[in-house]
Amino acid sequence: MISNVSLVTVYVQDQTAAKQWYIDKLGFVETTDVTMGDSGFRWVTVAHPDHPELEVTLMVPGPPLDEHMAEAIRRSxxxxxxxxxxxxxxxxxxxxxxxxxxxxxxVQPPSERPYGVEAVCRDNSGNWLVLVEPRAFDPSSMQ
Structure with a gap:
């Protein structure tokens, strides 16, 4: 059976710059940085030091995505x-x-939400990152 989520992908414009940003700004640690085979495919992962079981893959848009999807992610x-x-x-x-x-x-300072306090920032590739200070709430109260 599945025990937990162990890997998520964040698309980035430059793997080296993104890795440094996540390490320097967010305090993450490098978990993997290897180039595989003759294709030059690079596998870069970082993780929060308190949760090394969840790695974040910093991936440039490209294979295995088709070119249309890769281009859409680059535009985004x-x-x-x-x-x-x-x-x-x-x-x-x-x-x-x-x-x-x-x-x-x-892009958004800390703001009160029904589920807690939330702020939104961007990484150096343009990804939105949501910081949340959660609090208990009843989702049915929002209907």
Missing amino acids: LANGTHGGLGLRTADCQKAFEELTAKGVEF
Whole structure:
């Protein structure tokens, strides 16, 4: 049986720059960086040091995607409209202040939501990253 999610993919414009951004800005650690075979395919993963069981693959749009899908993702990244990750924090305001001090670009400061406090930033490839300080809520109350 499946025990947990172990890998998610975030599409990036440049694997080296993205890896450094996730390490320097978010405090992630490198888990893998290898080039495979003659094709030059590069497999780059990072993980949060407290959760090494969930790796984030930093992948440039290309094979195994077909060219139409790869181009659509490249356009989405260039427009800053590509979704990335949801990141949990115990204190959204404090995380916002710390990340802003590190040069992270926020498109939405911490804001109250029914499910907690949320802020939205972009990584250096244009992916939207949502920081959430969750709180208990009843989803049926939103209907």
